[in-house]
Amino acid sequence: MKLIEALKIVQAPPPAASRRLRLSLLCGFTSLHLQTFLAAHLRSRMPEYALEIKAGLFGDLIGNIERLSSSETDAVAVALEWSDLDPRLGIRRLGGWRPQQLSDIAVSAESAAKRLQHALEAASRDTTTIVSLPTLPLPPAFASRPLQSATQELQLHCIVAQLAESLAGCPGIRLLSPQKLAEISAPSVRYDIKSDLQTGFPYTLGHASAMGELMASLIEDRSPLKGLITDLDDTLWSGIVGEDGVDGISWNLDDHSQMHGVYQQLLSSLAAAGALIGVASKNDARIAAQAFERPDLLLSKEDIFPFEVHWEPKSESIRRILNTWNIAADAVVFIDDTPAEVAEVQAAFPGLTCRLFPKSDPAAIWTLLHELRDLFGKSVVTKEDLLRVRSIRNAAAWRDESGTVQTPSDEFLRSAEARISFDCGRSSADLRAFELVNKTNQFNLNGKRYAEQEWRQFFANPSSFLLTAAYDDKFGALGKVAVLMGTIDAGNVELRTWVMSCRAFSRRIEHQCLRYLFDELGAERVSFEYSPTDRNGPMRDFLTSVAGTSLDTSVTLAKEDFSNRAPQLFHRVEASVHA
Amino acid sequence: MRDQDERLIRCFESVFPALTQEEIESASSDSVGVWDSLSSVTLAAVIQEEFNVEIEPDALPDLDSFRAFRDYLSAR
Numbered sequence: 001m002k003l004i005e006a007l008k009i010v011q012a013p014p015p016a017a018s019r020r021l022r023l024s025l026l027c028g029f030t031s032l033h034l035q036t037f038l039a040a041h042l043r044s045r046m047p048e049y050a051l052e053i054k055a056g057l058f059g060d061l062i063g064n065i066e067r068l069s070s071s072e073t074d075a076v077a078v079a080l081e082w083s084d085l086d087p088r089l090g091i092r093r094l095g096g097w098r099p100q101q102l103s104d105i106a107v108s109a110e111s112a113a114k115r116l117q118h119a120l121e122a123a124s125r126d127t128t129t130i131v132s133l134p135t136l137p138l139p140p141a142f143a144s145r146p147l148q149s150a151t152q153e154l155q156l157h158c159i160v161a162q163l164a165e166s167l168a169g170c171p172g173i174r175l176l177s178p179q180k181l182a183e184i185s186a187p188s189v190r191y192d193i194k195s196d197l198q199t200g201f202p203y204t205l206g207h208a209s210a211m212g213e214l215m216a217s218l219i220e221d222r223s224p225l226k227g228l229i230t231d232l233d234d235t236l237w238s239g240i241v242g243e244d245g246v247d248g249i250s251w252n253l254d255d256h257s258q259m260h261g262v263y264q265q266l267l268s269s270l271a272a273a274g275a276l277i278g279v280a281s282k283n284d285a286r287i288a289a290q291a292f293e294r295p296d297l298l299l300s301k302e303d304i305f306p307f308e309v310h311w312e313p314k315s316e317s318i319r320r321i322l323n324t325w326n327i328a329a330d331a332v333v334f335i336d337d338t339p340a341e342v343a344e345v346q347a348a349f350p351g352l353t354c355r356l357f358p359k360s361d362p363a364a365i366w367t368l369l370h371e372l373r374d375l376f377g378k379s380v381v382t383k384e385d386l387l388r389v390r391s392i393r394n395a396a397a398w399r400d401e402s403g404t405v406q407t408p409s410d411e412f413l414r415s416a417e418a419r420i421s422f423d424c425g426r427s428s429a430d431l432r433a434f435e436l437v438n439k440t441n442q443f444n445l446n447g448k449r450y451a452e453q454e455w456r457q458f459f460a461n462p463s464s465f466l467l468t469a470a471y472d473d474k475f476g477a478l479g480k481v482a483v484l485m486g487t488i489d490a491g492n493v494e495l496r497t498w499v500m501s502c503r504a505f506s507r508r509i510e511h512q513c514l515r516y517l518f519d520e521l522g523a524e525r526v527s528f529e530y531s532p533t534d535r536n537g538p539m540r541d542f543l544t545s546v547a548g549t550s551l552d553t554s555v556t557l558a559k560e561d562f563s564n565r566a567p568q569l570f571h572r573v574e575a576s577v578h579a
Numbered sequence: 580m581r582d583q584d585e586r587l588i589r590c591f592e593s594v595f596p597a598l599t600q601e602e603i604e605s606a607s608s609d610s611v612g613v614w615d616s617l618s619s620v621t622l623a624a625v626i627q628e629e630f631n632v633e634i635e636p637d638a639l640p641d642l643d644s645f646r647a648f649r650d651y652l653s654a655r
């Protein structure tokens with residue numbers, strides 16, 4: 001992005017009724033064009049927000065972080081440079097580069113890094129914090145030739161690496177990847193020495209734009225996609241298993257098919273992080289199943305559900321897989337090596353991300369794998385991520401055995417040996433709850449989504465509560481499936497948010513949640529902040545059934561009315577309550 | 580020359596969006612209230628990028644009007 005374009009974007013008026021995002025951009029240098037580019041990239045990515053960006057004092061990065069107030073900022077972006085660890089590592093402060101002085105610089109940098117670590121850890125407890133490690137070159141301060149690494153130079157890199165490792169472990173901190181930055185901003189053209197001397201702004205415009213783009217992307221933190229559907233022949237492996245045989249397909253160097261193995265590795269890694277993997281292949285199901293028995297396959301059949309292996313159109317396979325997963329096409333990627341199949345599926349599902357597997361072009365496969373990591377990457381892998389594919393298998397087994405997706409019989413529910421574990425508290429640290437609230441559409445009270453700061457602020461209210469429900473039965477565990485957020489005051493619960501995973505439908509978990517509010521939380525009345533959305537019909541139907549009336553935007557349910565209308569519940573209930 | 584003027588006007592518009600084209604053509608640091616040191620630096624950066632030129636540090640203090648920038652660019 002050019003500076004003139006960034007200025008125009010920034011000057012455009014924000015949309016009416018926009019949400020507010022207060023950002024602190026903290027750096028030891030003047031923020032100048034970095035602030036402009038960051039604002040422009042944020043406006044482009046998050047047009048629904050009105051931005052307020054504040055910069056700190058010149059030359060005092062650590063002090064700026066230490067002075068942060070979480071009540072005044074929603075997110076923090078920190079651009080660290082070497083001169084913030086010791087001013088003598090920049091050119092605006094002269095202090096000598098003799099060996100003894102370099103040793104002193106290393107000691108001073110280590111001390112600054114520790115102070116920085118504490119300040120950033122403290123800031124990230126209340127505020128989403130983006131951190132960029134030094135991006136500019138070190139000065140020619142060391143005795144060796146620049147092509148040879150000097151001990152003191154390596155010491156400084158070690159200090160920054162240790163700082164980065166510590167920060168990467170903090171849930172509220174997102175570190176900008178130096179590798180990704182190098183892809184769009186070459187290290188040799190980042191430093192504008194003339195601008196640094198004249199104005200105190202050390203970045204070239206290209207580098208400032210790249211930094212703004214990546215920082216904005218980390219602040220936006222878009223939700224990862226949920227599922228990937230892959231073809232088999234000439235995609236997951238090289239060769240046609242129905243013709244070449246199980247031993248004739250390959251993914252190795254000798255057969256020049258190594259990239260198929262690399263693709264398998266990536267899918268296995270995505271599955272381990274909670275992405276759903278399905279197979280859509282025109283093949284003989286029996287032969288394809290034999291291929292999955294090969295011990296050298298890097299993607300386990302246990303990581304895949306469902307398999308759609310037959311001779312029907314691919315779009316029909318995709319439709320069935322989406323139904324089984326119960327997720328929308330726009331959360332899924334489809335990969336196939338045949339252009340006609342990709343086109344047929346894309347025409348049937350315009351919202352689906354369809355990619356051709358470039359089987360003859362290793363570089364293009366490499367690019368595709370990077371794109372997949374970008375689409376599915378997530379900051380934290382939760383316990384529920386590890387359960388997801390099993391949970392979907394269990395839900396399918398439930399449907400098969402109950403013979404219905406709607407209302408299983410009391411007899412079936414009684415025999416399911418279901419257990420619900422409630423957890424009630426006021427902590428904002430439950431990442432699974434945050435994720436569930438921000439991605440659930442169907443059983444959703446009002447469709448409200450939360451920014452991280454808004455989420456944290458909600459639980460600062462002493463009358464607030466967060467109730468989560470985890471479910472398992474004889475078919476297996478579904479994990480944490482329901483989240484309720486609200487306030488309680490003198491027996492009146494105001495339910496602000498209520499979501500439940502669609503995999504948990506038809507088990508009367510929602511009834512048990514209400515019973516918990518009445519019997520355990522002490523509610524006499526529950527008011528629901530209900531609002532209809534395009535997709536929350538299941539919530540509307542449920543509320544109508546328990547309220548016994550048609551809905552407007554405020555629904556209130558008394559304990560006695562609920563007791564009269566609730567069906568029989570068969571779950572074994574466990575509860576833990578935190579302050 | 581006309582193309583250069585149009586591009587220069589676009590640069591000024593990006594830094595001083597409230598000014599009309601006529602006001603830009605007669606703009607100077609004395610006549611435009613919001614023309615401060617920050618906008619000088621931003622304007623110089625926009626023009627350097629737009630025209631792919633490097634403005635020498637010594638020339639900056641004299642580049643205090645639309646006309647001064649136009650003459651500077653024409654002389655290069």
